[in-house]
Amino acid sequence: MNKIISALLAGIIFGVGITLSGMVDPNKVVNFLDVAGDWDPSLMFVLGGGVITTTIAYRFIFAQNKPLFAEDFHLPTLLKIDTKLLFGSALFGVGWGLIGYCPGPAVASIGFRFEEPLIVVVSMLAGILLFKVTSKA
Amino acid sequence: MENFTPYSSLAGGILLGISASILMYLNGRIAGISGIxxxxxxxxxxxxxxxxxxxxxxxxxxxxxxxxxxxxxxxxREHVTTALLIVGGLIVGFGTAMGGGCTSGHGVCGISRFSLRSITATMVFLVAGIATVYIVNQVIGV
Known part of the structure; x- marks a missing residue:
């Protein structure tokens, strides 16, 4: 139960943060990526604020033996930079540039606009499943 | 740069960092939206x-x-049709599943752990996103 409540709390803060940041506006995202046009650098401040805060907090968190409500920290074990990482990230960037949505803002936007983010999130889930099915074969 | 919002964007980013920190401190998990x-x-x-x-x-x-x-x-946005949203969403889903993360997992949490994979992934999706918008706006001219 603790794990569910803490995830809910983290989610609420994420939802408020992503909406406040302006990243839920796909126009703003595209303007951030549009370095040759009317460039809006705001998203660098979103990433910067997120990275600085998390870097400082992680230092203290990883000094603990374990998380408060779990047995251990679940951290990615892969270290190699492989084709999947490069190709998958490049694909993600193409989709991001095409529609102006990455997963976080798309999910959050369901909270205040329905049609567009819902289409994106459902398609995104289909894309995730499609990868799972094709990578198994 | 008429729509530049440094303060609210920075504040929003800090909240994302607090969210990621809470999820790690309490549950030991990376706050990566695509993975979650x-x-x-x-x-x-x-x-x-x-x-x-x-x-x-x-x-x-x-x-x-x-x-x-x-x-x-x-x-x-007039040029963004339902078909484009579906295609874009599929690519985002497939790409993040293949690349093991998105803006939150690689971009915020991964860079904060100094993960070389995440730093690489973030540079790749930023460059790919910039190139895509360049092609759409400047070459195709939407």
Whole structure:
């Protein structure tokens, strides 16, 4: 139960943060990526604020033996930079540039606009499943 | 740069960092949205599905309450059709599943752990996004 409540709390803060940041506006995202046009650098401040805060907090968190409500920290074990990482990230960037949505803002936007983010999130889930099915074969 | 919002964007980013820190401190998890959402479908464990679903409900609820008090206005985009949204969404889903993360997992959490994979992934999706917008705006000329 603790794990569910803490995830809910983290989610609420994420939802408020992503909406406040302006990243839920796909126009703003595209303007951030549009370095040759009317460039809006705001998203660098979103990433910067997120990275600085998390870097400082992680230092203290990883000094603990374990998380408060779990047995251990679940951290990615892969270290190699492989084709999947490069190709998958490049694909993600193409989709991001095409529609102006990455997963976080798309999910959050369901909270205040329905049609567009819902289409994106459902398609995104289909894309995730499609990868799972094709990578198994 | 008429729409430049450094303060609210920085404040929003700090909140994302606090969210990621809470999830790591309490549950020992990376706050990567693509992975968390994907796990609701793919992870066989009910306990795994439960915390992931709670996180997503929190995101939608938090955004909803915030937007209730501070309405978000978004200019409609004429060239973005439903078909484009579907294709784009599919590519985003497939790409993040293949690359093992998105803006939150690689961009915020990964860079904060000084993960070389995440730093690489972030540079790649930023460059790919910039190139895509360049092609759409400057070459095709939407």
């Amino acid at each position: 959402v994907g796990g609701i479908l793919n992870n066989p464990s009910a306990a795994e599905k439960a915390w992931r679903a709670a996180f997503v409900v929190g995101i939608i609820g938090g955004a909803s309450v915030y937007a209730y008090f501070f309405p978000v206005s978004i200019e409609p």
